Amino acid sequence: MKRPERVLLVGRHFWPHGAIDSAGHLMELATGLHSIGLHVEVVTPKHATAWPERFYFREFLIHRPVRMFKQGWTARGDRTPSRYIRLLRDWIVDYPASIDAIVCDGTREESIAAVEAARGRNVPVVLRLAGHGESSDLDFFQQTRMGQRCRVNAAAADAVVVDQASSHRRWLALGGDPQKTHRIANGFGATIESGPKLRQRLRRSMARINGDLFVPDTSTVVLSVERMRRDSGVMHLVQSAYALSQHIRGLQFWLVGDGPARDTIFSRMRGDGLRQMTSMPGSFALMDDVFVAADLLVHAGGEGFEHQIPTAIVTSLPIVVANTPAAREYFSATVQQVNSRLMTRRPTAVASQQRPDDHQTMRTTAESAEPCDLVWWFDPERPKTLRFALEQIVADPPAARQRAEQLRRLLQRRSPRSAALQKYRDLIRQLADARTTDSRTKRAGTAG
Structure with a gap:
């Protein structure tokens, strides 16, 4: 043998x-x-x-x-x-x-x-x-x-x-x-189990280990996992955090990672009055539980497409991604496709938080949907597009999870x-x- x-x-x-x-x-x-x-x-x-x-x-x-x-x-x-x-x-x-x-x-x-x-x-x-x-x-x-x-x-x-x-x-x-x-x-690996009850249990367990990770039951955890550098994508979220918190109630920011700009980021969040809404726990040895405990992921940098984004996908986590060449390449999207998905103005009512074609996208079967249709896009040069994307997810969490699950099934089958x-x-x-x-x-x- x-x-x-x-x-x-x-x-x-x-x-x-x-x-x-x-x-x-x-x-x-x-x-x-x-x-x-x-x-x-x-x-x-x-x-x-x-x-x-x-x-x-x-x-x-x-x-x-x-x-x-x-x-x-x-x-x-x-x-x-x-x-x-x-x-x-x-x-x-x-x-x-x-x-x-x-x-x-x-x-x-x-x-x-x-x-x-x-x-x-x-x-x-x-x-x-x-x-x-x-x-x-x-x-x-x-x-x-x-x-x-x-x-x-x-x-x-x-x-x-x-x-x-x-x-x-x-x-x-x-x-x-x-x-x-x-x-x-x-x-893409096997599906990582997730769900509302498991999410709440994980949050309580993590809060007992690190008190900064305590999250009220009604809050929405916005996760970012990127290197903390001045030129990294996390700065887009940090610069928009105050405006996001003013327009969307109950946001909690989990900024996971380390780097030379860590103190700068902490000072910015504290100066904006967001200290109680921000957790910066450093690095985790294993990230699966962190993704399961979050409500959505915001990703804006060039790193993260080999492990962080795939892990978010197999946990059926809604993903808000910046319109960058790396992201378009990863999700097989053209500039025109992404521009058609960007929300450039706020809907007039909560009931219409989703654009008309978004309802159709969620009903679309995995055979006809494309990966670029199943994530939320924003333009780093237009901060309001990030807020509109988050408002869309927070307005209807079950629909957002359904869309994320469809992305998971599609990519697990294809690759x-x-x-x-x-x-x-x-x-x-x-x-x-x-x-x-x-x-x-x-x-x-x-x-x-």
């Missing part, structure tokens, strides 16, 4: 960074590959000296041999990217356990270490082009000299995985090998995660078998 393939996953963030989109994706990928029979181990840097260098997460081993500093890279000293790459590469090369393939969840500095270590161990390496929009690896390739180095390094990998057609086209335009490029969508995991397993097996055959041929030729 053939033993399971041994796969070493490499990434920058993992547990307990569950609120970071790339960490959530790597956790799901590792868990999924382990569940279908592969032997999985994960290598990721530790972001604090006190963190242990190895531990078990869901029955597979996590290694954190190299320190990554929160302050970022420097040109000299212990925080240079070249030193980080060298230490990570050397650890992978010297790791005593056998490895059949290395999979790097991203094409930043870690991918250079992965490709060089794969050469040293004579195993295939798979790189994944991660991210969407301005936060994507493809944009990173064109921004810095390190990005250019990562692009050249990616071309040397045995396989490159992209998740969308546009990423595929851009990678080929940058010189990617079509024979080595494989399109594997992230996919199941089980199919994506199967493609990863087939690709890893194909590359590992080819490398084994080549090695045997070379040994036979040398012996002859």
Whole structure:
């Protein structure tokens, strides 16, 4: 009986960074590959000296041999990217356990270490082009000299995985090998149970752990899970929070995440008199319960489309998303389609909170609906469109949930995660078998 393939996953963030989109994706990928029979181990840097260098997460081993500093890279000293790459590469090369393939969840500095270590161990390496929009690896390739180095390094990998057609086209335009490029969508996992009673129980449980998360029974929880930076999407919600609270009663803002603008955001919310309506609990190691406990998600940034948005979808959480190129690409929408969905003026009565075509959309079967029809859009340059979208959801929560459930069923059917995991397993097996055959041929030729 053939033993399971041994796969070493490499990434920058993992547990307990569950609120970071790339960490959530790597956790799901590792868990999924382990569940279908592969032997999985994960290598990721530790972001604090006190963190242990190895531990078990869901029955597979996590290694954190190299320190990554929160302050970022420097040109000299212990925080240079070249030193980080060298230490990570050397650890992978010297790791005593056998490895059949290395999979790097991203094409930043870690991918250079992965490709060089794969050469040293004579195993295939798979790189994944991660991210969407301005936060994507493809944009990173064109921004810095390190990005250019990562692009050249990616071309040397045995396989490159992209998740969308546009990423595929851009990678080929940058010189990617079509024979080595494989399109594997992230996919949508099993449905996460949700409902009004479960939502209330989770809120009470979370409030007992963190008093800031207490929510009155009649309140509506507006969730945002984004990096707290001045240029991130969360700032659109922060800047509109006061106006939203004045027009919509009972809003509670849960701002989950961390970053350099955290104190600025807190000061802004407190200065607007929203301290009692705002919770900023930091980061969660596992985000599923947070999504179930919320009433809706507001997302405006380029990150979040690999884990946060898919998790919101499988929990049937209504999603209000900004009209950005990354969002339109993710939901397969054109500019004209999004513009037709934007609410640019407030309805005249609560009974008409939904536009006439929205009632028809909710009655539409999953066969004829499109993903872009089942989320709520707003224009970041026109804050009122965000308020109108939230008013529409708050006016009829059951209808909003019905619409979110329709989106979940549609995307689970079109792009199941089980199919994506199967493609990863087939690709890893194909590359590992080819490398084994080549090695045997070379040994036979040398012996002859």
